[in-house]
Amino acid sequence: MDSLGLRIRKLRKQQKLTLEALAGDQLTKGMLSLIENGKAQPSMESLSYIAKRLGIESSELMEDVSQTEKRSLLAQVEKLYKVDFSDLKDEHQQIIELVQPVVDKLSISYESARLLEIYSKCGYYLKRDDWETYYNQAMKLYEQLHLYNQWASLAMFKGLIKFNQHAYEEALSIILEEHARFDSPAIKLDAVTTLDYMYIESILYSAVGKYEESQLKMNEALIYSKEERIFYRIDDLYRLAGAQAIINGNDADREYYLRKVRQYGEFAENLYSTAMAELLEAHYYNSYAHEYDKGLTHIERFLELGKELYKNTEDTNHYLLEKGKSLFGLGQINKALTLLNQYKVPDYSHHPLDLSMSYEVHAYRAKCYAKLGDKEKAVNEAKIGHDLILPLPETPYKTFILHTYNDLLKSSDSF
Structure with missing residues (x-):
C-alpha cells in the first residue's frame, strides 16, 4: 500500500510538476517534501489544497488505491481480458497477478466493481477457491452504485456456469430468476442486456427440450431487436x-x-x-x-x-464431420471413415443440440465399419453414440443414433 506521501509524489510526477509548482503559495517546498517522504502529515486544509492543485478530490488521496491507479490498472486488465478464448495463453493468470495486490483494498467505484468482476471470472476459469467471494463483492458494488445493467450481466454468469456443467434445468432457473429480479418499473435494463437475457433464455429452453418456449423467446428477441433498431x-x-x-x-x-x-x-x-x-x-x-x-x-x-x-x-474440425458424412452418402466409405476418425467433439460444446450433432459422428463411423464388413467395430462405435445421446432431449439426431445402434445390433451375427 502506498503511503499518502508516496501517492502525492506519484501523482505529482505523473503530471510533471516540480515540488515548487505543486506547493504553490500556500505550502513551502520543504513542507511538501516532508509530506511526500512520510515525515509530516498534512492538515485537512493542506490535503484539500494539494488535491485541488492535482485536479482530484481529496478523498482520492486518502484511498488505499486511488481512482487514477484503478483506472490505469483497469485499462491493463481490460486489454488482457479481451483476448479471445481460442488465443488465450496465460492472460487470466496475468490478470490475477496484476489485481491481487489491491483486490482487498478497493473502495466503492465502477472501476473497483469491474476489477472485482474480471478478477472473479479469471479466478473461476483458473479454478481458484476464492472466486465466488470476489464475484459477490462485485455484485454488491454494482448494486450499491445502481449500475443495474452491469449487475444484471454479471448475474448471468452463475447461470452460464451451470450450463457449462450441463445442469441445464438449474441454469434456466437461475437465468429466469435473475431476469425477473430486474424486471420492475424501478429498473430499466438497456437493450443489449435485455437481448442477452432473451438469447440465453431461448438457448436454455431448447437445452431442456422446451422447443416451443425457445421459439417464442427467440421470436420475441428478434421483434425486440427490430423495435430497438439495433443489430446486437x-x-x-x-x-x-x-x-x-x-x-x-x-x-x-x-x-x-x-x-x-x-x-x-x-x-x-x-x-x-x-x-x-x-x-x-x-x-x-x-x-x-x-x-x-x-x-x-x-x-x-x-x-x-x-x-x-x-x-x-487450421480449424477444420466441423469440416471433417460434414465432409465425412457427404462422402459416406456418396459411397466413398474409406475416405469418409478417415475424415470421421479425425473429428473430435469440441471441448467448448455444451448445448445438447450441439452435442447431439457432434455425436452423429459415432453413428456414421459405425455405418462405415458396417459397410466395410467390420461388424464388431460397427457395434462398438454405435454403442458409444447410443450411451452419449441417451440422456439428452429428443431430437432427430437422437432418433438417428439410437436407430443406427439398434439396427446394427439386429444385423450383427454376434448378438
Missing part, C-alpha cells in the same frame, strides 16, 4: 432460428433465416456469419435432405471461407 445478437439469433428451422423440418423458415445470416454477413462484412451459413446448409443437406452432393458443395465453401477467416490456424 442479430446474427446469433438468425443462426439459432435457422438451426431450429432445420430441426423442425420447416424449409421456408430455413431458407429465410439462412438468407438473413448471409445478408448480415455481407452487410457487416462478417466472414464468420457467412461461413456458418454454409456450414448449416451442409448440415441440412447431409443429415436431413440426404442430398450429399449439395452437402459436399456447401462444406467446401465453408472450408474456403474458413481459410480466410482463420488465417493463423
Whole structure:
C-alpha cells in the first residue's frame, strides 16, 4: 500500500510538476517534501489544497488505491481480458497477478466493481477457491452504485456456469430468476442486456427440450431487436432460428433465416456469419435432405471461407464431420471413415443440440465399419453414440443414433 506521501509524489510526477509548482503559495517546498517522504502529515486544509492543485478530490488521496491507479490498472486488465478464448495463453493468470495486490483494498467505484468482476471470472476459469467471494463483492458494488445493467450481466454468469456443467434445468432457473429480479418499473435494463437475457433464455429452453418456449423467446428477441433498431445478437439469433428451422423440418423458415445470416454477413462484412451459413446448409443437406452432393458443395465453401477467416490456424474440425458424412452418402466409405476418425467433439460444446450433432459422428463411423464388413467395430462405435445421446432431449439426431445402434445390433451375427 502506498503511503499518502508516496501517492502525492506519484501523482505529482505523473503530471510533471516540480515540488515548487505543486506547493504553490500556500505550502513551502520543504513542507511538501516532508509530506511526500512520510515525515509530516498534512492538515485537512493542506490535503484539500494539494488535491485541488492535482485536479482530484481529496478523498482520492486518502484511498488505499486511488481512482487514477484503478483506472490505469483497469485499462491493463481490460486489454488482457479481451483476448479471445481460442488465443488465450496465460492472460487470466496475468490478470490475477496484476489485481491481487489491491483486490482487498478497493473502495466503492465502477472501476473497483469491474476489477472485482474480471478478477472473479479469471479466478473461476483458473479454478481458484476464492472466486465466488470476489464475484459477490462485485455484485454488491454494482448494486450499491445502481449500475443495474452491469449487475444484471454479471448475474448471468452463475447461470452460464451451470450450463457449462450441463445442469441445464438449474441454469434456466437461475437465468429466469435473475431476469425477473430486474424486471420492475424501478429498473430499466438497456437493450443489449435485455437481448442477452432473451438469447440465453431461448438457448436454455431448447437445452431442456422446451422447443416451443425457445421459439417464442427467440421470436420475441428478434421483434425486440427490430423495435430497438439495433443489430446486437442479430446474427446469433438468425443462426439459432435457422438451426431450429432445420430441426423442425420447416424449409421456408430455413431458407429465410439462412438468407438473413448471409445478408448480415455481407452487410457487416462478417466472414464468420457467412461461413456458418454454409456450414448449416451442409448440415441440412447431409443429415436431413440426404442430398450429399449439395452437402459436399456447401462444406467446401465453408472450408474456403474458413481459410480466410482463420488465417493463423487450421480449424477444420466441423469440416471433417460434414465432409465425412457427404462422402459416406456418396459411397466413398474409406475416405469418409478417415475424415470421421479425425473429428473430435469440441471441448467448448455444451448445448445438447450441439452435442447431439457432434455425436452423429459415432453413428456414421459405425455405418462405415458396417459397410466395410467390420461388424464388431460397427457395434462398438454405435454403442458409444447410443450411451452419449441417451440422456439428452429428443431430437432427430437422437432418433438417428439410437436407430443406427439398434439396427446394427439386429444385423450383427454376434448378438
